Amino acid sequence: MRSRLGLGALSLLLSAFYAADVSAEYGVNMTRGVTDISHSVYDLHMTIFWICVAIGVVVFGVMFYSIFKHRKSKGAVASNFHDNTTVEILWTIVPAIILIVMAIPATTVLIDMYDTSDADVDIKITGYQWKWRYEYLGQDVNFFSSLSTPKDEIYNAAQKNENYLLEVDNALVVPINKKIRFLVTANDVIHSWWVPDFAVKRDAIPGFINESWTRINEPGIYRGQCTELCGKDHGFMPVVVRAVEQAEYDDWIIQKQEQAKAAAALAALTFTLEEQMQRGEEVYLKTCAACHQPNGAGIPPAFPALKGSDIALNDIQKHIEVVVDGIAGSAMQAYGDQLSDVDIAAVVTYERNAWGNDTGENISAADVVDYRNK
Amino acid sequence: MSAVLDNPIHDEHEHHGPPKGIARWLFTTNHKDIGSMYLWFSFAMFLIGGCMALTIRAELFQPGLQLVEPEFFNQMTTMHGLIMVFGAVMPAFVGLANWLIPMMVGAPDMALPRMNNWSFWILPFAFGLLLSTLFMEGGGPNFGWTFYAPLSTTYAPDTVTYFIFGVHMMGISSIMGAINVVATILNMRAPGMTLMKMPLFVWTWLITAFLLIAVMPVLAGVVTMMLMDVHFGTSFFDAAGGGDPVLFQHVFWFFGHPEVYIMILPAFGVVSQIIPTFSRKPLFGYHSMVYAVASIAILSFIVWAHHMFTVGMPLFGELFFMYATMLIAVPTGVKVFNWVTTMFRGSLTFEAPMLFSIAFVILFTIGGFSGLMLAIAPSDFQYHDTYFVVAHFHYVLVPGAIFGIFAAVYYWLPKWCGNMYSETLAKWHFWMSFVGMNLAFFPMHFLGLAGMPRRIPDYALQFADFNSISSVGAFTFGATQLLFLYLVIQAIRSGKPATDQVWEGAEGLEWTIPSPAPYHTFSTPPEIK
Numbered sequence: 077m078r079s080r081l082g083l084g085a086l087s088l089l090l091s092a093f094y095a096a097d098v099s100a101e102y103g104v105n106m107t108r109g110v111t112d113i114s115h116s117v118y119d120l121h122m123t124i125f126w127i128c129v130a131i132g133v134v135v136f137g138v139m140f141y142s143i144f145k146h147r148k149s150k151g152a153v154a155s156n157f158h159d160n161t162t163v164e165i166l167w168t169i170v171p172a173i174i175l176i177v178m179a180i181p182a183t184t185v186l187i188d189m190y191d192t193s194d195a196d197v198d199i200k201i202t203g204y205q206w207k208w209r210y211e212y213l214g215q216d217v218n219f220f221s222s223l224s225t226p227k228d229e230i231y232n233a234a235q236k237n238e239n240y241l242l243e244v245d246n247a248l249v250v251p252i253n254k255k256i257r258f259l260v261t262a263n264d265v266i267h268s269w270w271v272p273d274f275a276v277k278r279d280a281i282p283g284f285i286n287e288s289w290t291r292i293n294e295p296g297i298y299r300g301q302c303t304e305l306c307g308k309d310h311g312f313m314p315v316v317v318r319a320v321e322q323a324e325y326d327d328w329i330i331q332k333q334e335q336a337k338a339a340a341a342l343a344a345l346t347f348t349l350e351e352q353m354q355r356g357e358e359v360y361l362k363t364c365a366a367c368h369q370p371n372g373a374g375i376p377p378a379f380p381a382l383k384g385s386d387i388a389l390n391d392i393q394k395h396i397e398v399v400v401d402g403i404a405g406s407a408m409q410a411y412g413d414q415l416s417d418v419d420i421a422a423v424v425t426y427e428r429n430a431w432g433n434d435t436g437e438n439i440s441a442a443d444v445v446d447y448r449n450k
Numbered sequence: 451m452s453a454v455l456d457n458p459i460h461d462e463h464e465h466h467g468p469p470k471g472i473a474r475w476l477f478t479t480n481h482k483d484i485g486s487m488y489l490w491f492s493f494a495m496f497l498i499g500g501c502m503a504l505t506i507r508a509e510l511f512q513p514g515l516q517l518v519e520p521e522f523f524n525q526m527t528t529m530h531g532l533i534m535v536f537g538a539v540m541p542a543f544v545g546l547a548n549w550l551i552p553m554m555v556g557a558p559d560m561a562l563p564r565m566n567n568w569s570f571w572i573l574p575f576a577f578g579l580l581l582s583t584l585f586m587e588g589g590g591p592n593f594g595w596t597f598y599a600p601l602s603t604t605y606a607p608d609t610v611t612y613f614i615f616g617v618h619m620m621g622i623s624s625i626m627g628a629i630n631v632v633a634t635i636l637n638m639r640a641p642g643m644t645l646m647k648m649p650l651f652v653w654t655w656l657i658t659a660f661l662l663i664a665v666m667p668v669l670a671g672v673v674t675m676m677l678m679d680v681h682f683g684t685s686f687f688d689a690a691g692g693g694d695p696v697l698f699q700h701v702f703w704f705f706g707h708p709e710v711y712i713m714i715l716p717a718f719g720v721v722s723q724i725i726p727t728f729s730r731k732p733l734f735g736y737h738s739m740v741y742a743v744a745s746i747a748i749l750s751f752i753v754w755a756h757h758m759f760t761v762g763m764p765l766f767g768e769l770f771f772m773y774a775t776m777l778i779a780v781p782t783g784v785k786v787f788n789w790v791t792t793m794f795r796g797s798l799t800f801e802a803p804m805l806f807s808i809a810f811v812i813l814f815t816i817g818g819f820s821g822l823m824l825a826i827a828p829s830d831f832q833y834h835d836t837y838f839v840v841a842h843f844h845y846v847l848v849p850g851a852i853f854g855i856f857a858a859v860y861y862w863l864p865k866w867c868g869n870m871y872s873e874t875l876a877k878w879h880f881w882m883s884f885v886g887m888n889l890a891f892f893p894m895h896f897l898g899l900a901g902m903p904r905r906i907p908d909y910a911l912q913f914a915d916f917n918s919i920s921s922v923g924a925f926t927f928g929a930t931q932l933l934f935l936y937l938v939i940q941a942i943r944s945g946k947p948a949t950d951q952v953w954e955g956a957e958g959l960e961w962t963i964p965s966p967a968p969y970h971t972f973s974t975p976p977e978i979k
Contacts, residue, residue, distance in 0.1 A: 104896040121829045128819035142793040154730040154797040171783045185828040190765045232514040265601040272901045277831045283689020286762035303835040303903040305594045311906030
């Protein structure tokens with residue numbers, strides 16, 4: 077009974093891994109990925125897996141042989157041996173040799189992974205609660221990337237789409253066949269940036285910069301997630317990378333730079349309260365609602381309510397200050413760096429007029445600039 | 451007089467037995483009473499921690515958020531880990547140590563009986579403090595049982611202070627318990643019981659106790675540094691003030707890795723007692739078993755950073771910790787080979803303690819294999835903080851530590867209460883636990899390899915099937931533990947009386963005294979040949 081179950085489990089396990097070997101999308105094994113490094117890692121993983129299987133077959137084989145043949149109910153009489161120096165030395169040395177055989181390829185791959193020299197593209201990745209920021213060093217391109225799955229899908233009010241929880245508003249775009257160096261850090265707590273297809277996982281640690289690199293062989297969209305517990309929405313900060321041909325990448329960079337210029341030009345314009353409310357609501361839902369909730373009620377005490385709050389109803393300067401500079405030692409980040417002056421003005425206006433906070437005040441980008449210049 | 455002293459059975463006539471009522475339990479200094487309290491306490495914690503695990507599994511049964519919000523989910527993962535590690539597994543082993551070590555070495559009691567009482571009675575308060583945080587404003591600890599800074603300092607809920615004091619109290623309890631074990635083993639062995647004649651359970655506990663004394667103060671240190679950062683403006687773990695969040699992880703895992711062996715070494719000891727009994731054959735390689743346990747314990751101090759391969763250590767640091775970690779496979783392998791060889795050409799029977807021990811060897815070895823895979827730093831970048839890790843450590847802790855505890859309870863229960871348990875119910879308990887546990891944790895290997903991070907309340911659609919299977923397994927395993935509670939109570943109340951030796955092949959001092967073991971045993975030390 078026991079052995080049949082054991083063998084059944086073993087063969088199930090073997091067949092599962094074998095099936096995975098043939099077709100990766102079955103979802104039971106590590107991906108082979110799309111970089112030379114990820115291929116090496118996959119090969120290393122499989123080599124060690126098969127060594128473990130071989131050892132398991134021998135050890136469990138002897139065990140199940142005893143369970144069958146040496147049972148008392150079959151009249152087995154116990155022998156009395158309890159030591160054998162030769163055997164004991166042998167089964168200390170043989171595993172040690174197997175380990176050395178495993179360590180050699182592992183060392184080679186690791187040395188390769190650590191060689192971040194001569195990169196073609198440098199991208200700084202910063203983890204925030206709960207989104208990623210990508211800065212293309214020396215290119216003037218810089219944006220945030222956060223989950224785009226609608227709340228309705230998460231709360232089961234709508235059909236979940238095929239990229240549920242693995243989709244973002246702005247994907248990281250990189251060229252293929254180029255060495256890309258990632259400089260990984262964080263703004264608040266520790267996060268970890270992981271894309272399985274590249275075999276790149278690096279912790280994003282506030283105050284320190286970690287390095288990693290990749291060279292992608294095939295164009296495509298590659299998805300990963302934050303892998304270090306970083307608070308409430310740890311499960312909701314995916315990574316999406318779009319790898320494209322060099323020419324497409326160059327176009328994209330130019331387009332991004334132009335978008336940045338256009339956004340800056342908005343600061344000179346004035347908007348009506350309705351326009352401000354509309355823009356403000358978009359910014360609020362994307363940036364603020366995770367903590368302060370879409371209805372402004374917050375989740376006290378960690379995330380205070382904005383609806384009816386003293387700051388949102390009275391002191392405008394304080395309100396701008398909190399949004400721009402955050403509150404040190406709390407979960408309230410400084411958004412001065414993350415949002416444009418236009419967006420900050422819009423979101424402050426929204427917070428002062430939504431959910432019954434009917435102050436009627438319209439804050440302009442100039443007000444934010446004034447605060448910053450103080 | 452000397453005739454009386456020579457016969458330990460007469461001891462009970464010289465004392466008047468335990469006092470009646472609650473006072474017996476509050477003021478007892480008797481190792482058997484304290485052992486029982488530890489075991490009942492740990493079982494209660496096992497059920498509470500189990501309910502938290504089932505909350506997690508219920509939420510993860512399907513994609514989407516159904517039952518709990520992410521904040522509460524994080525409190526559940528954190529509390530489940532803390533309760534199981536510090537409340538269920540560790541006290542259970544201390545309970546076994548209390549009951550068994552004096553009887554195995556021929557001592558009348560533990561060396562420091564009053565301290566023994568105190569070590570136990572700290573625990574209900576420590577866990578009361580910890581559990582009470584769930585009902586406070588802002589909720590309980592939500593930063594994972596590894597409580598990495600700065601999530602557990604700057605960004606923690608206010609209840610982190612209760613958590614810190616709870617951990618301090620558990621630490622004090624563990625350190626005192628460990629000192630007691632060391633003092634008992636080194637000073638109170640019966641004449642003739644040299645160290646290399648001690649049963650392996652005693653050996654593994656001696657080494658575990660030294661590990662506890664070495665690392666619990668490190669844990670106390672790290673939570674005190676957190677307390678300073680939270681309340682007194684220091685910046686041990688805050689880069690903005692000159693500190694380093696990674697320092698937290700180094701200090702934590704310097705405690706944390708030996709802690710892992712604290713939870714498994716006594717189970718090694720239990721299995722090393724049980725397999726020879728039901729194989730009717732002496733343990734193979736007693737000496738190498740002792741040396742292997744000692745090697746594992748020593749190596750446990752130089753492998754901590756394998757929990758941190760992705761924090762960005764220098765290349766040589768990674769290589770050192772990778773090689774050192776792989777080395778642990780050697781003594782662990784020796785132990786597995788010895789257990790299997792002990793069974794080889796024995797005369798095997800399969801009562802519940804043996805079933806749990808065999809499952810221990812097989813499933814712990816599977817956990818060892820995934821551990822070896824995790825040791826390989828380049829592949830660890832893919833496994834780290836995914837469900838593969840969750841699968842790995844549940845494979846070493848559930849069929850490792852917890853099956854070890856079940857095996858021990860079935861093996862020694864007749865000696866403790868004087869009655870046999872129902873073998874039929876015990877077999878049901880075993881098979882349901884075995885199937886439930888594998889159903890719950892085996893699919894997690896696949897989930898992790900396919901890319902599911904740990905500690906997430908919701909997941910992408912491709913992980914749905916294995917998560918459902920896992921949840922079904924977890925509920926099967928959880929429900930089965932109520933059967934265990936029932937059959938233990940049934941055995942105590944109305945089981946068939948056990949013989950003194952209980953098991954045909956059992957050897958050791960504890961089997962020479964009557965069943966149930968009298969309130970006081972070995973008031974006069976036995977003679978060991």
